[in-house]
Amino acid sequence: MLKFIDRLAKLVQTKGNGVCVGLDPRFESLPKEMQTGRDHGHGQRAAAYAEFCKAIIDVVCPLVPVVKPQSAFFEALGPDGMSALAGVISHATSKTGAEELLVILDGKRNDIGSTAQAYAEAYLGRNSPWGADALTVSPYLGDDSLEPFAAACDANGAGIFVLVKTSNPGGGDFQDQLIQQSAGTLYQRVADVVEARAKSTSGECEYGDIGAVVGATYPEQLAELRQAMPHTWFLVPGYGAQGGGAADVAAAFDKRGLGAVVNSSRGIIFAHNKEPYKTSYGESRWQDAVRAATEDMIRDLRSALPHA
Amino acid sequence: MLKFIDRLAKLVQTKGNGVCVGLDPRFESLPKEMQTGRDHGHGQRAAAYAEFCKAIIDVVCPLVPVVKPQSAFFEALGPDGMSALAGVISHATSKTGAEELLVILDGKRNDIGSTAQAYAEAYLGRNSPWGADALTVSPYLGDDSLEPFAAACDANGAGIFVLVKTSNPGGGDFQDQLIQQSAGTLYQRVADVVEARAKSTSGECEYGDIGAVVGATYPEQLAELRQAMPHTWFLVPGYGAQGGGAADVAAAFDKRGLGAVVNSSRGIIFAHNKEPYKTSYGESRWQDAVRAATEDMIRDLRSALPHA
Numbered sequence A, B: 001m002l003k004f005i006d007r008l009a010k011l012v013q014t015k016g017n018g019v020c021v022g023l024d025p026r027f028e029s030l031p032k033e034m035q036t037g038r039d040h041g042h043g044q045r046a047a048a049y050a051e052f053c054k055a056i057i058d059v060v061c062p063l064v065p066v067v068k069p070q071s072a073f074f075e076a077l078g079p080d081g082m083s084a085l086a087g088v089i090s091h092a093t094s095k096t097g098a099e100e101l102l103v104i105l106d107g108k109r110n111d112i113g114s115t116a117q118a119y120a121e122a123y124l125g126r127n128s129p130w131g132a133d134a135l136t137v138s139p140y141l142g143d144d145s146l147e148p149f150a151a152a153c154d155a156n157g158a159g160i161f162v163l164v165k166t167s168n169p170g171g172g173d174f175q176d177q178l179i180q181q182s183a184g185t186l187y188q189r190v191a192d193v194v195e196a197r198a199k200s201t202s203g204e205c206e207y208g209d210i211g212a213v214v215g216a217t218y219p220e221q222l223a224e225l226r227q228a229m230p231h232t233w234f235l236v237p238g239y240g241a242q243g244g245g246a247a248d249v250a251a252a253f254d255k256r257g258l259g260a261v262v263n264s265s266r267g268i269i270f271a272h273n274k275e276p277y278k279t280s281y282g283e284s285r286w287q288d289a290v291r292a293a294t295e296d297m298i299r300d301l302r303s304a305l306p307h308a
Helices: A003-013 A042-060 A071-075 A076-094 A113-123 A143-156 A170-174 A186-200 A220-227 A245-251 A281-301 B004-015 B042-060 B071-075 B077-095 B113-124 B143-156 B168-175 B186-200 B219-228 B246-252 B281-301
Strands: A019-023 A064-067 A102-109 A134-137 A160-164 A210-214 A234-236 A260-264 B019-023 B066-070 B102-109 B133-136 B160-166 B212-213 B235-237 B260-264
Touching: A003 A102, A003 A143, A003 A160, A019 A042, A019 A281, A019 B077, A019 B102, A042 A064, A042 A076, A042 A281, A071 A076, A071 A102, A071 B113, A076 A102, A076 B160, A102 A113, A102 A160, A102 A186, A102 B219, A113 A134, A113 B071, A134 A143, A143 A210, A143 B168, A160 A170, A160 A186, A160 A220, A170 A186, A170 B143, A186 A210, A186 A220, A186 B168, A210 A220, A220 A234, A234 A245, A234 B113, A234 B186, A245 A260, A281 B019, B004 B102, B004 B160, B004 B168, B004 B235, B019 B042, B019 B281, B042 B066, B042 B071, B042 B077, B042 B281, B066 B077, B071 B077, B071 B102, B077 B102, B102 B113, B113 B133, B113 B143, B133 B143, B133 B246, B143 B160, B143 B186, B160 B186, B160 B219, B168 B186, B186 B212, B186 B219, B212 B219, B212 B281, B219 B235, B219 B246, B235 B246, B246 B260, B246 B281, B260 B281
Parallel strands: A019 A064, A019 A260, A064 A102, A102 A134, A134 A160, A160 A210, A210 A234, A234 A260, B019 B066, B019 B260, B066 B102, B102 B133, B133 B160, B160 B212, B212 B235, B235 B260
Antiparallel strands: none
16 A cells, blocks of 8 residues: 555645645635525534535645645534535545545544544544544654554554644643753654654655644744654644744755645635735635635745755 | 532532543444444444443433543544434433533543634533533643633533543653753643643632543552642543552542542443453343442442542
């Protein structure tokens, strides 16, 4: 079975960019045509989320290698939302050829032992119940909690991205704590554990199936982690709405233009609410706004990556 | 609205014990009558999980104050599993009077900002889409990630239990790291943050709506954390199958018998597979095995709590 990370590397090369489109639906931000008559209960809202996200996928699939549904927004609609999530993942993974997409489900799951195994069975691989290619995972429970995920990645051609340095203002509360008798911080200690697992699962592209979440909002730490984690592919949140720019994330990529995917959610999927797209396209042409915002982000990242 | 933590304290006093029954269904361990003819697809297994967990709830509701469904096992069955989970939570929260139960959903969720808010909206409070009373939460993202949960607890009469010291062998990889320029470890630093939030949300029972997960398998740290976190209610996993005994968890309780609920999952729900219950009751009387195992655990905990 082709390894997840080699499929990812190939798609980044084929599409010529490392953009990840985050699918974070919020009812109030949807185009009005999708809200109308649907504000009655979770079933209607879930139907709107599914229709909206599938339409986004149809727009971006020729352009980018990865989409990242945010599980929380679907969970917030109860079981109806979860059914919508499954449909969205399935729609994305049904794309083939020049439209092929990988799906990273953003669920930040983890637990111990057989419970972690249940999460791995739930989400990892296209034959799993949810059918995602990769899952975001929280590290607080330690290295043994990552083992069932690593085993499922190997068995199912899937990947995980472990939180290392998150993009939020309070991310440093624990992550930036200096650890005694090591030269660094907690996030560096987590990075060491993740890099060891990445190295042991590396494929032809030289990166491993065990990746890391490293936020765009702390560019110095991003550059430092790129050096410290040569086998670890980065999922980089925080570009756009959260304030990270192309120059901030450039250090996440290697000279081949590999090694990272940079996520943007609101900046792309709700482009119709935001200038210059609001004026250029308006709500009625919201898919064109999504396409233009995606193309602008691709261009922005390329301008900061002269080697790629 | 009555605070979550005061409802919990009252139920622990009324039922006379701090036992939490973990609902961790695994298809292969279910009574054979529930497996038969149902091994075809997620829908059938999900129906078996719902029937099994509801039957467990019917047995334990007069005996214990809390049940804790483990989300991972339901998620492993895809959307069908999530519908079953919603039904199980609803069945538990429908109990009233002497059978009243609180539901802690074990999902170990968290994310940043508005995404954490989506998780809080999804799960916290009986009027939320999933209708749980409390949720387990991971701390790696920092104190600001707890804020949306704390706000939802306050608004909806709900609670959270933040992972502090987990029960697994590798839990110490990061949690036990000594932090420079503080007198202690990472888990102690997390404990300080949680205790501050517990103190600021404390109710009549003197504990707060923001609780902590502290494993039974490290009894010295459990006793130390009890001292360090006087306003924090503990959810204690690791009793029974994982090796923790009544003496190990006694330190989690105060002199009133409050301050903790001790979880047992497999030891109770699959008692029919295990001696002495297997011989005494057998599969055909599996509910009697569940009742006996629950009563034995209540007795075991009481024997170690002379003050309660």
